Amino acid sequence: MTAQVNQTIGATAPAAGQVTQLRVLRSEWTKLTSLRSTVWTLAAALAFTVLLGAVLSRVTANDWPHYSAASMRTFDATATSLSGMYLAQLAIGVLGVLVISGEYATGMIRATLGVVPRRLPVLWAKVAVFAVACFGLMVVANLVAFTMGQAMLSSRHLDVALSDPGVLRAVLGTALFVTGIGVLGLALGTLLRNTPAAIAVLFGVLLVLPQIVGALPQRLARIGDYLPSTSGDALMQVVRTPDLPSPAHGLIVLLAYLVVTLAAAAVLLVRRDA
Amino acid sequence: MTATERERGDHMIEARGLEKRYGDRLAVHDLSFTVRPGRVTGFLGPNGAGKSTTMRMILGLDRPTRGEVRVNGRRYRDAVAPMHEVGVLLEARAVHTGRTAAKHLLALAQTHGISRRRVDEVIDMVGLTDVARKRAGGFSLGMGQRLGIASALLGDPATLILDEPVNGLDPEGIRWIRSLLRDLAAEGRTVFLSSHLMSEMALTATHLVVVGRGRLIAETTVDEVIAGASPAAVHVRTPQSAALRDVLAGTGVTVTATAADTLEVTGRTSVEIGEAARAAGLVLHELTPMQVSLEDAFMDLTRDAVEYATIGAEVQA
Structure with a gap:
């Protein structure tokens, strides 16, 4: 045993393997794809997007004769078929939290930061790998949901085509929004280092804050334009209504949230004891 | 590297x-x-x-x-x-x-x-x-x-x-x-x-x-x-403990009575104690060298520092 140890130590270890951002990216990809919870959560997000979009499109088609004239005028066939986003954002948001809070919960974070003591490459790699995986998956999910939804709506000739103005932008914008919520979860997980706390804050921002803002008096209602949840509606819309800000506004608000929370997460990740 | x-x-x-x-x-x-x-x-x-x-x-x-x-x-x-x-x-x-x-x-x-x-x-x-x-x-x-x-x-x-x-x-x-x-x-x-x-x-x-x-x-x-650990003691049991005490007395020797017929001796080995007892015609019922355990050696090393640290902590509090 002893002799064997002497022989094998260092036999194939590389001479000078340095830490690079690319290598940390590869490591984080391995981490993301080697957990069953990741695979299941991504599958759930895909299923929610496709199924809810299809069901709502079908129900709308059936119920169309009962719609008011005003509702018919503002009906958005694209947004209806993409509305699985409301559930998918929760699944992806939780997964974003877990990408880092799972490491704090299990103690893995000490191994991770022990081998990359500069720390920031880990955060950037987690964000990049997770964002690319989510965006890719959500583009596929939204395209499938859109196609199925439009097929359901075509019985009432309500369907639109991907080539119609603003439709492709809405499909991609919705995927971007869901990805953004996932990254927001990742930033919250880094800041709070605790799974339940980070999920509670994320769900509070997505589900509770809009309710509170909705109860505000009319002159303060525009505060709602600056919530991340409104960004999702703004990015998803093709038929513009006065209730919602523009897609560009939605995108800027979403990015502002991400920049601020990620910057805070980066500062604290470097400063705090692991 | x-x-x-x-x-x-x-x-x-x-x-x-x-x-x-x-x-x-x-x-x-x-x-x-x-x-x-x-x-x-x-x-x-x-x-x-x-x-x-x-x-x-x-x-x-x-x-x-x-x-x-x-x-x-x-x-x-x-x-x-x-x-x-x-x-x-x-x-x-x-x-x-x-x-x-x-x-x-x-x-x-x-x-x-x-x-x-x-x-x-x-x-x-x-x-x-x-x-x-x-x-x-x-x-x-x-x-x-x-x-x-x-x-x-x-x-x-x-x-x-x-x-x-x-x-x-x-x-x-x-x-x-x-x-x-x-x-x-x-x-x-x-x-x-x-x-x-x-x-x-x-x-x-x-x-x-x-x-x-x-x-x-x-x-x-x-x-x-x-x-550096303190030397090991020898555990001695004898009905003539007072007499043995006098026989063993000398520089560098500590004899402590732990019971009426029991002594703890440091500074003399068990061989020396046994031979001294025989020379003086004293009866021994038990003669046991006690081992210094590594944990005792460690405790010896740390005792002073731990006590000092305790006082220090109290002063701070």
């Missing part, structure tokens, strides 16, 4: 005036020591003495409140290839429970571009081949330790830092890790391991950094600790 660099022996751990404060609790106070290559250095102290905190500071996981610690002449955080400089086994498990042992090691290896072959190699070395594709959450404490040791060896590091490495290992595993650590030190590596057991240290380490209540008590060797 090339072989020639290792032979030059310029890699060591140097702590200078390390201090760590958590709120108003002082975990480590003005701690300075040097850990040199080519030997196994034990980091010894009771639980709560600040050993884990110090190890976390060496690795840059915790930031010192004051002072600094250098590995190979620079802060660990500034190392370009940390896994090749230092291999780490932390006391608390640092593995995601949902990931297999193989994927866990692969993810760590990839940060440094270390090959899959090396991952398989360390898995074989620590004897986890059969369970490498199983999730780490189901591992026993001993398997978890082996996985931790595998991750420490991945980068073929010049320095190994291990927090309570024998914790949870079975007897075969403990013997394996002892010989592994000695072999690694014999190759010129720096090996620094913590334990709260002097007896464990005596079997694994040759040099010691002893701490108590976050302060340095001694930088010494295992041999010195044993040699």
Whole structure:
């Protein structure tokens, strides 16, 4: 045993393997794809997007004769078929939290930061790998949901085509929004280092804050334009209504949230004891 | 880290005036020591003495409140290839429970571009081949330790830092890790391991950094600790204890009566006592030399420092 140890130590270890951002990216990809919870959560997000979009499109088609004239005028066939986003954002948001809070919960974070003591490459790699995986998956999910939804709506000739103005932008914008919520979860997980706390804050921002803002008096209602949840509606819309800000506004608000929370997460990740 | 660099022996751990404060609790106070290559250095102290905190500071996981610690002449955080400089086994498990042992090691290896072959190699070395594709959450404490040791060896590091490495290992595993650590030190590596057991240290380490209540008590060797321990007493039972007392009296001899017919003698060996008793015609019922245990030797070494530290803590409070 002893002799064997002497022989094998260092036999194939590389001479000078340095830490690079690319290598940390590869490591984080391995981490993301080697957990069953990741695979299941991504599958759930895909299923929610496709199924809810299809069901709502079908129900709308059936119920169309009962719609008011005003509702018919503002009906958005694209947004209806993409509305699985409301559930998918929760699944992806939780997964974003877990990408880092799972490491704090299990103690893995000490191994991770022990081998990359500069720390920031880990955060950037987690964000990049997770964002690319989510965006890719959500583009596929939204395209499938859109196609199925439009097929359901075509019985009432309500369907639109991907080539119609603003439709492709809405499909991609919705995927971007869901990805953004996932990254927001990742930033919250880094800041709070605790799974339940980070999920509670994320769900509070997505589900509770809009309710509170909705109860505000009319002159303060525009505060709602600056919530991340409104960004999702703004990015998803093709038929513009006065209730919602523009897609560009939605995108800027979403990015502002991400920049601020990620910057805070980066500062604290470097400063705090692991 | 090339072989020639290792032979030059310029890699060591140097702590200078390390201090760590958590709120108003002082975990480590003005701690300075040097850990040199080519030997196994034990980091010894009771639980709560600040050993884990110090190890976390060496690795840059915790930031010192004051002072600094250098590995190979620079802060660990500034190392370009940390896994090749230092291999780490932390006391608390640092593995995601949902990931297999193989994927866990692969993810760590990839940060440094270390090959899959090396991952398989360390898995074989620590004897986890059969369970490498199983999730780490189901591992026993001993398997978890082996996985931790595998991750420490991945980068073929010049320095190994291990927090309570024998914790949870079975007897075969403990013997394996002892010989592994000695072999690694014999190759010129720096090996620094913590334990709260002097007896464990005596079997694994040759040099010691002893701490108590976050302060340095001694930088010494295992041999010195044993040699410096207070001499062993001899337990004597005799119906003529008063007479034996007079016979044994002399410079450097302490005789304490622990019962009417029982004496504890220091400064005379059991042979000397037996022969003196026979010469004086005294009857002995029992003559037992008492062993100085390593734990006693350790307690002797730490007693003053611990008492001092207790007073210090009270003054602060």
